Amino acid sequence: MEQLKNKxxxxxxxxxxxGYATAKExxxxxxxxxxxxxxxxxxxxxxxxxxxxxxxxxxxxxxHTDLLRNEVENQFGKVxxxxxxxxIMGTLELIENQTxxxxxxxxxxxxxxxxxxxxxxxxxxxxxxxxxxxxxxTAIMHSPNSSIYQASKAALNSIAKTAAxxxxxxxxxxxxxxxxxxxxxxxxKSGFNEATVKSIKDHLVNEAIPLKKxxxxxxxxxLVRYLCEESANYxxxxxxxxxxxxxx
Ligand SMILES: NC(=O)c1ccc[n+]([C@@H]2O[C@H](COP(=O)([O-])OP(=O)(O)OC[C@H]3O[C@@H](n4cnc5c(N)ncnc54)[C@H](OP(=O)(O)O)[C@@H]3O)[C@@H](O)[C@H]2O)c1
Numbered sequence: 001m002e003q004l005k006n007k008x009x010x011x012x013x014x015x016x017x018x019g020y021a022t023a024k025e026x027x028x029x030x031x032x033x034x035x036x037x038x039x040x041x042x043x044x045x046x047x048x049x050x051x052x053x054x055x056x057x058x059x060x061x062x063x064h065t066d067l068l069r070n071e072v073e074n075q076f077g078k079v080x081x082x083x084x085x086x087x088i089m090g091t092l093e094l095i096e097n098q099t100x101x102x103x104x105x106x107x108x109x110x111x112x113x114x115x116x117x118x119x120x121x122x123x124x125x126x127x128x129x130x131x132x133x134x135x136x137x138t139a140i141m142h143s144p145n146s147s148i149y150q151a152s153k154a155a156l157n158s159i160a161k162t163a164a165x166x167x168x169x170x171x172x173x174x175x176x177x178x179x180x181x182x183x184x185x186x187x188x189k190s191g192f193n194e195a196t197v198k199s200i201k202d203h204l205v206n207e208a209i210p211l212k213k214x215x216x217x218x219x220x221x222x223l224v225r226y227l228c229e230e231s232a233n234y235x236x237x238x239x240x241x242x243x244x245x246x247x248x
Contacts, residue, residue, distance in 0.1 A: 008076045081132075135156050
C-alpha cells in the first residue's frame with residue numbers, strides 16, 4: 001500500500017545523493033514531490049528521471065526561498081512533508097587555517113538557509129505535517145579539520161528541537177536524521193582529488209565504522225520516509241543516527 005498517497009512533499013537539494021534517493025522513495029509511496037537545486041540543468045534532469053517537480057533555488061538565498069514558498073502555495077496550497085536536506089561540507093581545515101569565506105558559505109547554506117526555509121514554509125504546513133532536517137553524526141563529534149561543518153550541524157540540531165516544541169500544538173512533528181558516511185558526491189564536491197577521496201573512504205571503512213561499510217543514500221531515504229509516515233506519529237524532536245556504529 002502507498003503510505004504517502006497524495007501527500008505534498010518538498011525536498012531541498014534533490015538533484016543527487018540523499019535528497020534524490022528520498023524523492024524517489026516518496027514518489028514510490030504515492031507522494032507528489034518538489035525538489036530544489038541551484039543548477040537548473042541538474043535539477044530538471046533529476047526531476048524528469050523520477051517524476052518529481054523541479055524548482056531552481058539556492059538555499060542560501062532567501063529571495064529564492066520566498067519564490068519557492070510562493071510557487072508551492074500557488075501550485076499546491078499546502079505542504080505535508082518538508083525535508084530540509086541541502087547542505088555542503090565546505091573546505092576541511094584546522095581552525096587556525098579556516099577562512100571567513102568558507103565559514104559564510106557553509107553557514108549560509110547549512111544553517112541560515114535551512115532555518116529560513118523552515119521559517120518561511122511553516123505557514124504552509126498542514127496540521128499533522130512532518131518536517132525532517134538532515135543533520136550529520138558529526139554534529140556530536142569534534143574531529144579536527146571539520147569545525148565549521150560540525151558546528152553547522154550542531155546548530156541545526158538545536159533549531160529542529162526548538163521547532164518540534166513550537167509546532168507540537170499543531171501536531172507537526174520535527175525530527176533530525178544524522179547519517180554517518182554515505183555514498184554520495186559530497187566529499188568529492190569539497191575539492192579533494194580522487195586519490196584523497198579514496199584514502200578518506202578507505203580510512204572510514206577500515207578503521208572508523210564498526211559495520212565496515214559506507215551507507216547507501218537509499219538507507220537514509222527509507223528512514224526519512226518512515227519518519228514522515230503515520231507509523232511515526234509519536235516521534236518528534238528526535239535525532240536518529242544512521243552511521244554503521246561510527247559514533248559508538
Ligand atoms: N553523504 C554523507 O556522508 C553525509 C553524511 C552526513 C550528512 N550529510 C548531509 O546530507 C545532506 C545531503 O548531502 P549528500 O550527501 O546527499 O550530498 P550531495 O549528493 O552533494 O547532495 C546535496 C544536494 O544539495 C544540493 N545543494 C547544495 N547546496 C545547495 C544550495 N545552496 N541550494 C540548493 N541545493 C543545494 C546539491 O546540489 P549541487 O549538486 O548543485 O551541489 C545536491 O543536490 C547534506 O545536508 C549533508 O550535509 C551527508
